[in-house]
Amino acid sequence: MSGGLPVTPVTPVIPGFHPDPSVCRVGDDYYLACSSFEYVPGVPLFHSRDLVHWTQIGNVLDRPDQLRLPVDSPSSAGVYAPTLRHHDGRFWLIVTVVGGGGNLIVTATDPAGPWSDPVPLPGVPGIDPDLAWDEDGTCWCTVAGVSQVRIDPATGETFGPPRRLWSGTPGAKAPEAPHLYRIGGYWYLLIAEGGTERGHGVSVARARTPEGPFEPCPANPVLSHRSTDDPVQNTGHADLVQAPDGSWWLVLLGVRPGGGTPGWHVLGRETFLAPVTWEDDWPVVGPLTSGERTPAAPFSDDFDDSALGHCWISPRHRSPEHCTTKERPGWLTLRAVGESLDAPDVVFVGRRQQDLSCRVRVGVDPARGRGGLAVRLDESHHYEIEADAGEVRVLARIGPLRTVLASLPRPDAGPLTLGVDITATEEPRDPRTGPDTLTFGIEEPDGAFTALGTLDGRYLSTEVAGGFTGRVIGMYAASGTVHFDRYDCTPVPDRYTSRTS
Incomplete structure (x- = not known):
């Protein structure tokens, strides 16, 4: 996405410190989870019918037996980058707790809770874990890096060592936030790269199987505001979702810097929305879609x-x-x-x-x-x-x-x-x-x-x-x-x- 100040500045669909959004749809209902870092209860969970108007319906990790952070854990440690999915009649959420247990999975039949006790994943290294199931029920867990391991999400057992899938664009740092999807005849691997600061962006690769080999999109990054004067910066860490009418959308994080140079963002990373179309079986991300422009309710x-x-x-x-x-x-x-x-x-x-x-x-x-x-x-x-x-x-x-x-x-x-x-x-x-x-x-x-x-x-x-x-x-x-x-x-x-x- 190229720069240039839009006529009307874009607002987030979930404003404030709501980073690393992950979304899934069940029927006409959308559900979205965000990172919470050192704050408890952990992982705020939202519901929407249109991807623009969101209401918080709970927090996933809302009990001490699910999340217990050490008192001396530093700020910005804690709960990182959840992935929220619906599979086989249940909601599944996989997340990393930095300094408090590593990667874990919780499940629920009702996204408003209660959510289960955590299933630890000692064989899954790294951060930003993702879940995807193939046609025969095999569950693949992909983490920042980007590497992948087959797991049993009910028990936390892993099968074999993690294997490297794709390292993103050559020269781009920090390939992270992977999400794996089966769409049409391809498996798509969506990642963030470039670091979560001004160089942040979203890139994608595809393969015929979930194990690869993955072919990068020739138009990567498919989304970035780096080196632009757009008032929304640091765009990245995205997740795809399809609407009931067949349209595709991307939720992502971004920031709104204010003041002079270099610009300071104070609300944290917020959740934004963008439309997606498909050309030659590759996703094409459109301009960010604004949240409400009417005055917020007290x-x-x-x-x-x-x-x-x-x-x-x-x-x-x-x-x-x-x-x-x-x-x-x-x-x-x-x-x-x-x-x-x-x-x-x-x-x-x-x-x-x-x-x-x-x-x-x-x-x-x-x-x-x-x-x-x-x-x-x-x-x-x-x-x-x-x-x-x-x-x-x-x-x-x-x-x-x-x-x-x-x-x-x-x-x-x-x-x-x-x-x-x-x-x-x-x-x-x-x-x-x-x-x-x-x-x-x-x-x-x-x-x-x-x-x-x-x-x-x-x-x-x-x-x-x-x-x-x-x-x-x-x-x-x-x-x-x-x-x-x-x-x-x-x-x-x-x-x-x-x-x-």
């Missing part, structure tokens, strides 16, 4: 339910002892473990930032502790506004530096409303301008917002922090017990208007 949670909704995530673990909506009706109660967001065991409950511009407000009662509202990328990159019984302060952690940007005494130790306004940069005139600004403050009972400090958003971007995740906005406890009585997120329309799922 999101609100008053924590009246006995359990948290599917969209709430936490780094590495979430214990009912430290996170509950049952102790104080209508409130989320967090009990501190780690002393700050710098700690890997911090008690934090957040939601992926899905809109480039938005306003978030949180009601908090810190009378018995210290905590507040944070925008988190990882332990070394986060901004927060926190309160205790005597003070409100705005803090920033940027790499090795940690500072208190502003503080304000509290004459009243009762509940208060903390907030952050995130404003995307529209058209930077200075190439050094960051992608957005984050203004933290207190909302008064009459709705007036008292700003305490504004920070440059570039330092909470992947280009600065590294890794594979995006921003998560949520609540935390740094000492004692902190209660939260609501969370409101209001999108602010801008030139990249996205929608909440």
Whole structure:
């Protein structure tokens, strides 16, 4: 796909930190799974009838006996690149847990769950595993590299050593994210290559058998935005699906860099959609298809339910002892473990930032502790506004530096409303301008917002922090017990208007 700024900027079909999409169709229903890295519950699962409007219906790895990440595991480790398939009346999901057990398979009859206990795959090396079945029922597992081994998906047994299939385009780094399909008279092997940064792309090869030999497409890469001025970059890690009307589609990841040079993406890698046609038995990928351009709906949670909704995530673990909506009706109660967001065991409950511009407000009662509202990328990159019984302060952690940007005494130790306004940069005139600004403050009972400090958003971007995740906005406890009585997120329309799922 060639470059050139489109007339209307393309928006993702699942905005925010939802990378590595894998999709399957059952009848008129589509299901899609994404990577979750260090966050639990793992592998968010979505449903759609049109490939554009998606609703999260659960998380695949939602129990400690399915996913238990070490407290000291680094950010951007954890759950990598699931493949979701439907075969023989069951849903199958294969995934890699980096630093927590390697490759595994879980199954379900209902994609909303419950999903089974994991079947480990000790004989399957590498990451980004894929599942495909041939006509006689043989199951092939293909992994990044790209290599393949025959497996029994019910037991995890492997048959023979992995064998190399195809290494992608000569000179292109990191052949990964393989997906194998039987379409017509060929087996197609779709891969990502070029690295998951600006050089990312999608290439394809075909063979008459699932074991090869594979012939590369002469038009590879069939999708890439490298070396273009397209506002969606890093396009890759794709999966094919056929619609009931016979049309073909590609789900893929991409990012929306903002600001000046080199451009900073802050929401992580998002899920996009593109049409596919066929020429000479090769897939031809069309322009990206936009999600809704209407203003996104506000999101609100008053924590009246006995359990948290599917969209709430936490780094590495979430214990009912430290996170509950049952102790104080209508409130989320967090009990501190780690002393700050710098700690890997911090008690934090957040939601992926899905809109480039938005306003978030949180009601908090810190009378018995210290905590507040944070925008988190990882332990070394986060901004927060926190309160205790005597003070409100705005803090920033940027790499090795940690500072208190502003503080304000509290004459009243009762509940208060903390907030952050995130404003995307529209058209930077200075190439050094960051992608957005984050203004933290207190909302008064009459709705007036008292700003305490504004920070440059570039330092909470992947280009600065590294890794594979995006921003998560949520609540935390740094000492004692902190209660939260609501969370409101209001999108602010801008030139990249996205929608909440």
